[in-house]
Amino acid sequence: MRFSKLYAPTTKEAPKDATLPSHQFLVRGGFISQVGSGLYNFLPMGKIVFDKIKNIVKEEMDATGAQEIQMGVVTPAELWKQSGRYNAFGKELCRLKDRKENEFVLGPTHEEVVVDIVRNRINSYKQLPLHLYQITTKFRDEARPRFGLLRGREFTMKDGYSFHEDETCMKKEFALMEETYTKIFTRLGLDFRAVDADSGAIGGSGSKEFMVLAQNGEDDIVVCQKCSYAANIEAAKRAKKVTTIEAPQADLSKFKTPDMKTIEDVCNFLHVDSFYSIKAVVKKAIYIDSEEIVVFFVRGSDELQEVKAINACGAIDLIDAELEEIQKVGLHAGFIGPVGLECVKFYIDFELKEEKNLVCGANEEDFHFVGVSMFNFKEERYADLSAVKAGDKCVCCGEELYVTKGIEVGHIFQLGQKYAKAMSATFLDKNGKSQPFYMGCYGVGVSRLVAVMIEASHDERGCMWNKQTAPYLLDIIISNPKDEAQSIYALSIYEALKKEKFEVLLDDRPERFGFKIKDYELIGFPYALIVGKELEEGLVEIVERKTLEKTVVKKEEVLDVLRNLLA
RNA sequence: CGGGGCGUAGCGCAGCCUGGUAGCGCACCUGGUUUGGGACCAGGGGGUCGAAGGUUCGAAUCCUUUCGCCCCGACCA
Numbered sequence: 001m002r003f004s005k006l007y008a009p010t011t012k013e014a015p016k017d018a019t020l021p022s023h024q025f026l027v028r029g030g031f032i033s034q035v036g037s038g039l040y041n042f043l044p045m046g047k048i049v050f051d052k053i054k055n056i057v058k059e060e061m062d063a064t065g066a067q068e069i070q071m072g073v074v075t076p077a078e079l080w081k082q083s084g085r086y087n088a089f090g091k092e093l094c095r096l097k098d099r100k101e102n103e104f105v106l107g108p109t110h111e112e113v114v115v116d117i118v119r120n121r122i123n124s125y126k127q128l129p130l131h132l133y134q135i136t137t138k139f140r141d142e143a144r145p146r147f148g149l150l151r152g153r154e155f156t157m158k159d160g161y162s163f164h165e166d167e168t169c170m171k172k173e174f175a176l177m178e179e180t181y182t183k184i185f186t187r188l189g190l191d192f193r194a195v196d197a198d199s200g201a202i203g204g205s206g207s208k209e210f211m212v213l214a215q216n217g218e219d220d221i222v223v224c225q226k227c228s229y230a231a232n233i234e235a236a237k238r239a240k241k242v243t244t245i246e247a248p249q250a251d252l253s254k255f256k257t258p259d260m261k262t263i264e265d266v267c268n269f270l271h272v273d274s275f276y277s278i279k280a281v282v283k284k285a286i287y288i289d290s291e292e293i294v295v296f297f298v299r300g301s302d303e304l305q306e307v308k309a310i311n312a313c314g315a316i317d318l319i320d321a322e323l324e325e326i327q328k329v330g331l332h333a334g335f336i337g338p339v340g341l342e343c344v345k346f347y348i349d350f351e352l353k354e355e356k357n358l359v360c361g362a363n364e365e366d367f368h369f370v371g372v373s374m375f376n377f378k379e380e381r382y383a384d385l386s387a388v389k390a391g392d393k394c395v396c397c398g399e400e401l402y403v404t405k406g407i408e409v410g411h412i413f414q415l416g417q418k419y420a421k422a423m424s425a426t427f428l429d430k431n432g433k434s435q436p437f438y439m440g441c442y443g444v445g446v447s448r449l450v451a452v453m454i455e456a457s458h459d460e461r462g463c464m465w466n467k468q469t470a471p472y473l474l475d476i477i478i479s480n481p482k483d484e485a486q487s488i489y490a491l492s493i494y495e496a497l498k499k500e501k502f503e504v505l506l507d508d509r510p511e512r513f514g515f516k517i518k519d520y521e522l523i524g525f526p527y528a529l530i531v532g533k534e535l536e537e538g539l540v541e542i543v544e545r546k547t548l549e550k551t552v553v554k555k556e557e558v559l560d561v562l563r564n565l566l567a
Numbered sequence: 568c569g570g571g572g573c574g575u576a577g578c579g580c581a582g583c584c585u586g587g588u589a590g591c592g593c594a595c596c597u598g599g600u601u602u603g604g605g606a607c608c609a610g611g612g613g614g615u616c617g618a619a620g621g622u623u624c625g626a627a628u629c630c631u632u633u634c635g636c637c638c639c640g641a642c643c644a
Contacts, residue, residue: 009577011577011578011579011593011594012578012579012593012594012605013578013579013593014578014579015578015579016573016579016580016637017636017637017638019638034636036635036636037635037636037637090642090643091568091642092642092643108644109644140643140644142642142643143568143641143642143643144568144638144640144641144642144643146637146638151643157644159644197644198644207644209644218643317642319641320641408644410644411644413644441644443644445644479602479603480602480603481602482602483602511602511605512601512602512603512604512605512606513602513603513604513605514602514603514604514605514606515604515605515606516604516605517603517604517605518604518605519605521604530603532603533602533603534603541603
């Protein structure tokens with residue numbers, strides 16, 4: 001390709017709203033352009049990169065025996081009503097009507113559709129397992145699109161769905177996908193971790209996210225310093241916390257603690273470390289058709305992890321409770337404790353189970369209990385509620401955990417029979433008995449990966465593409481296009497490499513050297529060949545984008561050197 | 568969804584408070600000089616000031632409504 005013909009509108013200035021490097025450089029480099037909030041067009045070079053990523057995903061998926069299909073973007077709302085997600089999914093689900101007032105949704109994911117594809121066609125265990133996948137546009141009406149391609153409303157995802165006769169077979173496919181995703185992200189050259197995750201609205205039991213470790217990630221992930229344990233903070237576990245601080249010995253008794261509503265106040269007043277106190281977090285739980293006040297108890301030195309809390313009470317959402325609502329159900333804000341609490345639903349963090357010598361609210365204005373022991377609570381009261389923090393200990397090996405940022409690029413789920421049951425998709429098993437399918441589902445954020453490649457690899461001058469994903473591997477820069485010798489030589493190298501099927505770009509634009517080298521650095525091709533003044537002495541330069549190092553090469557030897565670099 | 572900001576040339580912005588015939592930088596076009604780090608000189612084209620309504624002799628500027636975009640948070644396979 002000649003740069004003079006390439007549609008790559010580069011700019012010196014970034015759009016003012018672009019805060020992340022990937023967003024700035026993809027726009028400035030002429031890879032993408034925005035059409036609306038969370039809506040992006042891919043320009044020629046963006047499309048090349050996109051296709052390269054897509055092909056890697058496709059190759060690895062095909063290698064596992066999964067079959068590519070394509071489902072419609074618009075799907076009848078009826079299918080979503082069958083699974084129950086029409087109401088459960090929330091406002092991200094874009095709903096629309098046709099001229100006859102029939103309801104449809106823009107697919108944000110395709111469990112329902114794929115079940116419909118298989119339902120009544122796969123009737124026997126002999127036809128299983130089956131894995132169907134697609135790489136298509138999805139739409140989610142995000143509350144707040146941002147970060148360019150990282151959180152758009154329209155995006156491209158590879159989503160695969162597998163069907164199995166039993167749990168064992170489903171788990172086998174899950175393991176195969178974990179392996180496959182590892183291959184995909186390794187081929188892309190990314191630094192990533194597979195982490196334990198919460199399954200969110202998709203549901204199911206086991207779930208793992210693939211996180212690319214990056215400064216600008218939106219997710220907090222907990223990683224062990226020593227072993228391979230890693231988890232999303234929403235699902236992270238830790239070894240039970242212990243302390244060397246001595247427990248305050250006291251028999252159960254009630255203390256007057258006037259106007260002391262925070263853990264800090266109470267602990268200072270009673271000279272107790274916050275480790276030995278119980279924190280009450282009051283939330284309003286939202287269910288599909290109701291809502292109620294729920295209290296969560298965690299250690300005073302811990303924080304409530306909201307996703308864990310949602311899972312514990314089975315709510316769709318938790319919101320902060322108003323003081324008025326708290327009082328209305330009979331709670332005394334600042335003095336809430338689990339002992340003798342009856343007026344509301346409440347949950348207690350596992351770590352408080354059977355602990356002794358604790359301080360907590362007495363459910364009476366201006367009073368706290370001391371010497372509280374956590375026995376005699378029903379087993380169902382207990383749940384994992386507390387947020388893991390940096391410095392906590394690993395559940396697997398006991399080493400320290402640290403918290404880092406990650407960008408989610410893949411997520412694999414063991415769905416079990418959830419969807420097949422809800423949508424009555426069944427087959428006959430070996431015993432001739434009707435059974436709902438066991439399903440798995442597996443996603444890769446293909447368009448998001450375009451941005452992730454840059455988040456993971458850039459400097460202050462621009463993108464740094466690796467060879468697997470670069471729009472072109474080499475940019476041949478004619479320093480002075482008016483110099484005929486330079487043009488002729490550059491063209492000959494260009495033609496020779498093109499003949500050998502290398503992806504090369506010839507910057508033949510009538511611009512000055514500085515302009516072209518800046519564009520090279522901004523766009524970030526892996527290598528550049530600079531044909532300039534020194535050609536008269538028979539010398540040219542090769543630049544490596546990653547290091548910006550220049551190597552002088554004799555013009556006769558250039559082709560050999562380049563063949564080695566680009567291969 | 569809660570709070571806030573901004574819509575003026577392709578892009579980035581000034582002008583608005585204090586109404587009076589719309590400006591700057593970059594980009595673009597023509598000619599010339601220049602040619603290894605986003606050049607220089609001269610000339611030039613381009614904007615119903617997001618939209619609608621109102622106040623006024625007169626509105627980019629004041630008022631109302633509306634649409635869009637963005638930021639912080641909540642939310643989020």
